[in-house]
Amino acid sequence: MAYKNKTVGIYTLGCKVNQYESEAISEELERRGFSIVSPACVCDAYVINTCTVTAESDRKARQFIRRAIGKNANAAVVVTGCMAQISADEIAAIEGVDAVVGNADKMSCAEIIERLFANGKNEKTEIFITDIKSSPFEKMRIGHFDRTRAYVKIEDGCESRCTYCIIPDARGGIRSKPVEDVISEVTALTRGGCREIVLTGIETGSYGKDLGGIDLADLLCRIDKIEGIGRVRLGSLDPSLIKEDFVKRIAELESLAPHFHLSLQSGSNRILALMKRKYNARQAMAAIELLRKYIPNVKFTTDIIVGFPQESEENFGETVEFVKAAGFLTAHIFPYSKRKGTPAAIMQGQISKDEKSRRLHLLEAVEADVRRGILEAEIERGNVKDVLFETFSDGVAVGHTADFLEVHVPSSRPLHAEIYPIRFISTDGNVLFGEIA
Template sequence: MKKVAFYTLGCKVNTYDTEALAEIFEKEGYTIVNFHEKADVYVINTCTVTNLGDRKSRQMIRKAKKINTDAIIVVAGCYAQTAPEELIKIPEVNLVIGNKDRKNIVGLVEKILERKKDKINAVSNIMKEADFEELSVHEMKGKTRAFIKIQEGCNQFCSYCIIPYARGPIRSRKPESVLKEVKKLAESDYNEVVLTGIHVASYGKDLGQGSLLQLMQEIHKIEEIQRIRLSSLEPRLLTEDFLKSLSELDKFCPHFHISLQSGSDRILKAMKRKYTTAEYKQYVKNVRKYFPLASITTDIMVGFPGEGEEEFQETYHFAKEIAFSKIHVFKYSSRKGTPAAKYPNQVKGEIKEERSKKLIALAEKMEREYYKQFIGTTKKILFEQEVPSRNGYYEGLTDNYIRVFAKSSEDIKGQIKFILLQKIWKDHVEGKLI
């Protein structure tokens, strides 16, 4: 029996895509093994958001070939979609397949295994793609929360971002397909579903029917599902009407990841973001009106071309004013093919590093402040796994995305338990099983 191994870089959408590809291989009789084991086929599902993602992808290609010099190396995902000619020239690579036509992956691999071809570049123009590619997942291996891809592509074209070119235009998955998958996952004892996509807020716009809210309302009716969570959101989605309706769904997890990128209006405009800081502040106010204790997390980029000390300080103070519960801070990475790569006043690496450290320190302080208000309260936790470094401890998430450790004499993975939150650690809260 042939063996296949996978390595995933990047976002939750990539994680979902890898799970779907694994199921395709399994249906064709392949055995899934750990990436560090000897396999006949290695699939590296790549990310190209930053130069680091590209570099890491190339490292994993070389690593796979070292594990088994006779293996077929497949490069899939966003880096594959945007730079197929570059990747197919790498000696170790046999197959490059992007973000479409992935149902053909096993057939293409078989062609190479049968020595009909040594190398295949199967990447086609994704910018003309109009339909959502159905890649279903019936089990998220090793996971207690099920990620469900409901949408593909992005039409925003922010000046720094390569993703619209890697994922193509927006395509929504039909509601009946989403609901069918949720029901199957519910039957497999998943308590929580996380709705994910490249630009989730645009769900339904291309279908001419349905909306993200309507989809969530239908999922809410599925009895076995106890929690519904959303991945990253576009700020403009968060109108009063949307949030009022959302607040009526008691299974909804009050965690909003609202991408900011910069707290400077001048930089937001240069980034081609579609809101101002004043508008963003109003969207956050809307959230807190209907979800007073919600976790509000974000992404902030430092060192965008033209960001001076004044613009950085605006970002720093704006983040402080909003009081985020968590910030993913990342440094601007120039991506060939994006407008920002040609902008003047590129920021030096050491300045990006310094600004990143300052913002991370602020983020850690705000995270602790957010946690403080829950100490001494009891919360429901969905436990995901045993803590590797602490015997008898399990970790999981509250509905509002606080990571909690608690000791248990029995295996509570996959279960929802009441926990008294007692003590704040660096990146989590410790609690006691009630």
Template sequence: MGSPKVAVYTLGCKVNQSETEAMASLFKQSGYEEVDFDQVADVYIINTCSVTHLADRKSRQMIRRAIKNNPHAMVAVTGCYAQTAPGEVLNIPGVDLVVGTSERNRIVDLVNEARMAETPVNAVKDIMGMSDFEEIAGEEPEHHRVRAYLKIQEGCNRYCSYCIIPYARGPIRSRPMENVIHAVQRLVEMGYKEIVLTGIHTGAYGAETGNVDLAMLIRRLLEVEDLKRLRISSIDPNEVNEELLDLMAGSQVLCRHLHIPLQSGDDRVLKRMNRVYTTSDYKKLVEEIRMRIPGIAITTDIMVGFPGETADEFLHTLAFTQEIGFSALHVFKYSPRRGTPAADFSNQVSWKTKEERSKELISLGRRLSEKYAETNIGKVYNVLVEQDTRIKDALFWEGHTDNYLKVVFPCAEDDRRGFFVKVLLERYSDGVVYGRPV
């Protein structure tokens, strides 16, 4: 008899990815061997997403795939879909355990307890009154020691009218600063070159106490010896403050990249969304950022088809997106989430209209990405090499610059994963910058 096998699958955001890696590590510490999700395993962990109805559907598909892979395995479902719809998950024949977005630090024990139970176990807890950040002791990412996603914060108090996440994740809880510093030190010692700070509402770090904030945390992290790169996963417009910009302008470690969700380029839509800024606020912020940090990449999320979004309001979003000139767009179609105010709004936009608007905005995003990339051609950047990749039968190394350009350059014999390579950027094609080492 060999070691028992565990397989994990992540849907959704970088927070989920971080949590899945931690849970997998807990199983490995308990003597399990991790195998690919499509292999036969003794335990399957599906970490679900519920940000749209498509995420719900994909979560159900992956649960059923696990059951099909091995009908006799223990199937445990965690994450946002499990938290908000545990009954739906338990109704899928073959599911043994539903955990939600808490108690992940007990996942191995919960699986063992569920194995002894006669019926599927619902271990989902009420998270709305939680006040402490859940540390998952197994946090040991394994990606060739290149980039690690470090969760520093949980929950959201914003309650945008379309969003299920505050109900799925509960109120803001921040990881204690000393714990974050220790985790970064450990990851650096393990050989990781880039640390990405992530959370459900990363920019709200420390907001529940008022004693610390994200800039204060980053100032401390920049003192960590041998930390090469630090990146912020996402931050809301009203959370980009002077101290953060000072740190970014004065540091070679803090990446020149900010992902600042816009959601809509129309003020009336923003108000209905319960966002707390206007397009004027957003534009002023971007102008200040670019003045302080030349060459910075500013990327964003934009939603199309929010209830009541008129043709004119969408055109305002198109025009504003063009005016700002983002480096990249993440475009997604509004999806009604049960229990959120927007799900009950009148004037729901048709799927066909959402699809048309999405395609138009994605097309604009491609043009903007190309325009931004072109401004970097002819420059030399440090590229952190992540993996090799094959393009038209040729082998390349692939990595990212600090301003989040995906760069490929010809593959040499030696393994460059996890190394920084100086690369002259020569041309842009189909979302990739081609270059050569210098």
């Protein structure tokens, strides 16, 4: 416990997988005696867990690295994550960075920080990058998270090779966490009082492909049998993986939240083909209709890229119409971003920044109209739904229903990790306002 007075702040950028991995790093640091504090504090050490999905992600990563160094020039600074895996030399060139750690070695961050405290800051940045393509699933688990919701990483890597995406180079091929390890981790979190488990991965729907004889539905069935299990929510799914047999099996599970995040990317057949996605617009809509057929009150969220190379006004219009027809509760909409080394980066017909911005704002307005319609329908039907509360501020408790509706309720006290039936009264178009029924 020599480090009990040493503080570490962890900046986390990007996806739920990164959030899970940051928590695992945090717990390992705590086991070694360090105190984990907000990265906004002046800390003795910083870990920056980066994302590289877009150029903006890289910019934010550099910003956070420099912010950490600016807070304490003598702090130990370790940078890990997807940008570290892809652009190690670029990060190492930033003065003040002590170590750059790839995705296959994240759990070594605590040991590296220990060594930096023992020996002092490095004169030259150390780089720890393993060939991600030949790396096994890195063993990590979490013992505690927020009591409301915990992320559990069940899979890493992607083999899709979409033309715009650099993540397969940052994360490697599909590697699944062994079933018994997942069950053990989820059981421990449930016994610790966690009310919702979010299963996450880079390509979650591909879970088990490398294990043989098991798939995501099998895993969900096992988790559903855990004593005391609360809600189980799935991370992002590729529409091509949603088949009738899969949907029939998971529709029977009491624990599974009726909310699916589908990584659509575009509603245009032509653009989906240029992206090398594994489905067309008709197949993506069929997946949505299949889930609606078997799972009552199901809600959908999605990711969409606008301004992909060669996207015509007609192609963009097809995406707009798809968003309306699908009825997405929310859509994470991004302007296309060139990633060095990807086929899309050198495609003809690159769209201007101004045009990408125009399409982004137009689609955001459509998304907002769709969401308002969904929320108003909940009120008109007089729905009462269980809400798991997460935060409390200024006399208002905030939580989510199983189908991922955000609900605000006036309260005289925090309702953290409690579940109450809530009657919906009004909406501002983004969230629902209600009262305990």
